[in-house]
Amino acid sequence: MTDLGPLAVAFSVMVAALLAVLASWLRTARNARATAPERVPFTGGRPPSAHAWSRYHARYYPMALLFLAFDMEMVFMYPWAVVFVSEGIVAMVEMGMFIAILLLGVLYAWRERAFDWT
Amino acid sequence: MTSVFHRMAAAADAPVFALAGAGMRWAVQDLLLADGITLVDSPRAASILLVAGELGPRLGEAAARVHDALPHPRATVLWASAPDGLAGAGAERIGPDADPVAATRAVFRDLVLGGRPSEPALLPDVDPATWRGVGPYGQGGSGMTGGTPYGRPMAELGPDRDGLRLDVLPTRLGPFFAPLPAGLELDLRVSGDVVVEARVTGSEVGTSEAAGGSAFVRALTQPQSIADLEMARARAHLRWAAEALRLQGLRAISLRALELARTIAPGDSAAVGRFATAVQRTGVYRWSLPNVDDRRRSLLADARLGPVSRACGGVDDERLADPAYIALGFAPITDVGDGVAAVWRARFGEASQSVDLASRAGSAVTTVTGTTESPRGRIALGDAPTARALEFVPALVEGLEWGDALATIAALDLDLDEMAALAGVTAA
Numbered sequence: 001m002t003d004l005g006p007l008a009v010a011f012s013v014m015v016a017a018l019l020a021v022l023a024s025w026l027r028t029a030r031n032a033r034a035t036a037p038e039r040v041p042f043t044g045g046r047p048p049s050a051h052a053w054s055r056y057h058a059r060y061y062p063m064a065l066l067f068l069a070f071d072m073e074m075v076f077m078y079p080w081a082v083v084f085v086s087e088g089i090v091a092m093v094e095m096g097m098f099i100a101i102l103l104l105g106v107l108y109a110w111r112e113r114a115f116d117w118t
Numbered sequence: 119m120t121s122v123f124h125r126m127a128a129a130a131d132a133p134v135f136a137l138a139g140a141g142m143r144w145a146v147q148d149l150l151l152a153d154g155i156t157l158v159d160s161p162r163a164a165s166i167l168l169v170a171g172e173l174g175p176r177l178g179e180a181a182a183r184v185h186d187a188l189p190h191p192r193a194t195v196l197w198a199s200a201p202d203g204l205a206g207a208g209a210e211r212i213g214p215d216a217d218p219v220a221a222t223r224a225v226f227r228d229l230v231l232g233g234r235p236s237e238p239a240l241l242p243d244v245d246p247a248t249w250r251g252v253g254p255y256g257q258g259g260s261g262m263t264g265g266t267p268y269g270r271p272m273a274e275l276g277p278d279r280d281g282l283r284l285d286v287l288p289t290r291l292g293p294f295f296a297p298l299p300a301g302l303e304l305d306l307r308v309s310g311d312v313v314v315e316a317r318v319t320g321s322e323v324g325t326s327e328a329a330g331g332s333a334f335v336r337a338l339t340q341p342q343s344i345a346d347l348e349m350a351r352a353r354a355h356l357r358w359a360a361e362a363l364r365l366q367g368l369r370a371i372s373l374r375a376l377e378l379a380r381t382i383a384p385g386d387s388a389a390v391g392r393f394a395t396a397v398q399r400t401g402v403y404r405w406s407l408p409n410v411d412d413r414r415r416s417l418l419a420d421a422r423l424g425p426v427s428r429a430c431g432g433v434d435d436e437r438l439a440d441p442a443y444i445a446l447g448f449a450p451i452t453d454v455g456d457g458v459a460a461v462w463r464a465r466f467g468e469a470s471q472s473v474d475l476a477s478r479a480g481s482a483v484t485t486v487t488g489t490t491e492s493p494r495g496r497i498a499l500g501d502a503p504t505a506r507a508l509e510f511v512p513a514l515v516e517g518l519e520w521g522d523a524l525a526t527i528a529a530l531d532l533d534l535d536e537m538a539a540l541a542g543v544t545a546a
Contacts, residue, residue: 035186035243036268042161042187044295045180046303047246051270054287056310057280 062114066106073102124231131156132226135164135188137181138300139171139199140324141535144357146170150364151376152219155226159296161187165229166222169199169209172324177301178202180293182240191236193229195222208237246270278309286314293320297365297524301534304511311520316512321504323534331539334492337484338499344442344479345384348472352390353379354493354531355425355469362462362528363397366406371396385477387470394466403459408522410457414514421510423503424495425468426530428452429460436491442482446475461529468493494531502537504530 041052076098084091109115132155138146146168150157158164161184173181182203185194194209197218212221228234247269273285292303301323307315333342333350356379363372378393397403410418410430419432427434428450435450437443451471454463489496495503507530514530515523 035239035241036245037183037186037241037243038239042184043290044292044298044303045177045183046290046292047183048270049290049305050288051267051272052287053267054273054285056284057278057282059280059310 062109062112066109066114069102069105073099128227128230132166132222133158133164134166134168134222135159135161135184136168136170137173137184137294138323139169139173139201140538142171142198143299143533143535147357147360147376148380149218150360150373151380154223155219161185162189164188165192166226167192167194168197168218168222169194169201169204170197170218171199173199173201173203174322174324175202176320176322177293178204184294185237186239186241191229193225193234193237195225197221203240276307276309276314279312284309290319293323298527299323299532299534302532308520313515313518313520313523316515316523318508318511321508321532321534322538324538332492332536334490334497335536335539337490338487338497340487341483341485344446344482344484345476347484348476348479349382349384351493352382352469352472352476355465355472356382356390356393358465358493358531359393359397359462359469362525363402365524365528366402368400368402371400382473384473387474390466390470390473394463394470397462397466403462406521407458407462407525408518410460410526417510417513421506422496423507423530424491424493425451425464426461426507427495429454429464434496436486436489436496439489440484440486442485443475446478446482448475458525458529465493465531492536494533494536497536497540500540502540504532504534504537507532 037047040048077095080091080095134149134155134157136146136149136157146157149155149168155166161167165188167185167188169181178201180203181201185192185204194204195218196204196209196211197216198212198214200211210221210225212218225234229236245268273287275283276286278284286307286309289306289308290303291306292298293301295302295304298304301321303318303320305317305319306313333347336342337347356375360372360375360379363369363375374396375393378389382389415430418427418430420434421427422432422434424435431452433450433452437448438450451464451467454460454467484490489498491497492503495506497503511527511530514526518526
């Protein structure tokens with residue numbers, strides 16, 4: 001019981017805080033239900049003429065993919081760094097090949113103008 | 119404990135969204151320097167709606183819409199104002215000579231401490247249409263959501279700059295969209311953040327009587343002191359700088375511009391020079407301000423839009439036609455570089471020049487009436503530079519990204535008050 005004491009205290013504090021937040025939210029939610037003009041996005045005082053849902057070209061997308069590729073490469077480099085000293089030049093060459101293949105991908109993306117921001 | 123929190127909230131700065139009516143643009147701008155209130159750029163972030171001056175009949179409904187966009191608890195302060203749309207709001211009314219800061223603080227304090235009820239919505243709680251699809255229970259239909267949500271059609275498809283077919287979204291901005299002057303309404307079609315098409319659909323605020331006349335408008339009919347005119351010009355440029363810098367998110371230096379506009383004295387062109395250097399050091403010229411391509415430059419060069427035209431290669435300045443200015447050795451500032459940054463440099467150069475001219479002008483007065491050079495360009499009876507600039511706005515912003523489009527519009531220094539005042543001069 002003594003082991004669980006601090007946990008029980010923390011848990012009851014959390015529950016009490018949650019209930020307090022819920023109660024205050026219920027009070028404001030009951031008092032103020034937004035009217036239709038209050039709910040629309042504000043663009044300067046005129047009602048919107050079209051629905052705000054719009055698909056557009058996310059131009060950072062190829063860059064995000066490239067970032068992910070190199071992020072994963074770092075994941076492989078951590079275990080490699082651990083065994084690098086014991087494996088010696090073989091590990092060096094293997095990692096060189098791995099990075100060279102990835103660099104080909106970068107060159108391809110470069111040619112496809114994935115790095116042109118505007 | 120609740121009351122402790124309430125008292126702390128009441129002691130904080132009051133977040134205010136201000137609607138600047140006719141002739142009140144600069145009075146509202148001065149509130150940026152006031153202690154105890156914060157001017158915010160969206161009614162969603164405000165507790166108090168401050169309506170300054172008359173808005174005219176066309177903007178009444180829009181003002182009510184802004185009022186309803188404020189979150190609860192909210193209150194309205196009408197400063198020398200009685201707009202149609204806000205008649206039922208139970209607002210606090212103060213006269214033109216009252217202190218708006220003190221009144222706003224008092225209303226905010228009452229509102230937070232519970233002494234003043236939050237104002238109810240002004241517009242009726244009805245959607246423009248029900249959301250109804252094609253199915254028997256209102257479900258389904260074509261498009262992403264099915265049907266027409268609340269009577270608002272979905273965006274149409276159109277080609278974008280990357281060769282894809284994606285949505286082109288119609289967007290209405292204004293009349294109280296913070297980055298634009300109050301009263302200006304734009305209908306845009308945007309593809310992502312690129313403006314595909316732009317149209318100016320409204321540019322009136324208040325009436326021409328309420329807009330009043332600046333020294334430049336008075337100079338059209340009777341001789342004016344050159345020293346006064348040039349100080350007014352320098353102040354106008356510095357106030358424009360405060361707005362443009364605020365739009366770029368540079369709050370501290372924007373306040374410095376405003377402070378300088380209020381305190382600048384004739385002959386103190388060194389202070390303007392130091393300020394211009396400080397603006398250059400922010401890096402805003404290199405990082406934020408867009409280029410102006412040759413097509414747009416040639417549009418603006420001969421439009422007699424003052425510093426804007428002179429930054430685009432034009433040489434016109436009405437002051438060159440006035441012997442009194444020639445006697446002072448006046449020569450317009452040209453050749454200030456490229457792009458929107460050139461417009462900024464032209465305005466700072468001109469502000470500095472005007473402060474210098476004002477100190478040397480003595481009691482000289484203008485000798486030419488009928489046309490004169492305002493800070494925005496050539497003005498004449500019934501001919502305002504803002505009206506001419508508005509015709510260029512679609513051609514200037516189409517094809518630009520949103521931030522560049524706003525910076526370009528801001529560089530034009532649109533002044534709807536001056537436009538209204540000049541329209542009034544013709545009628546008289």
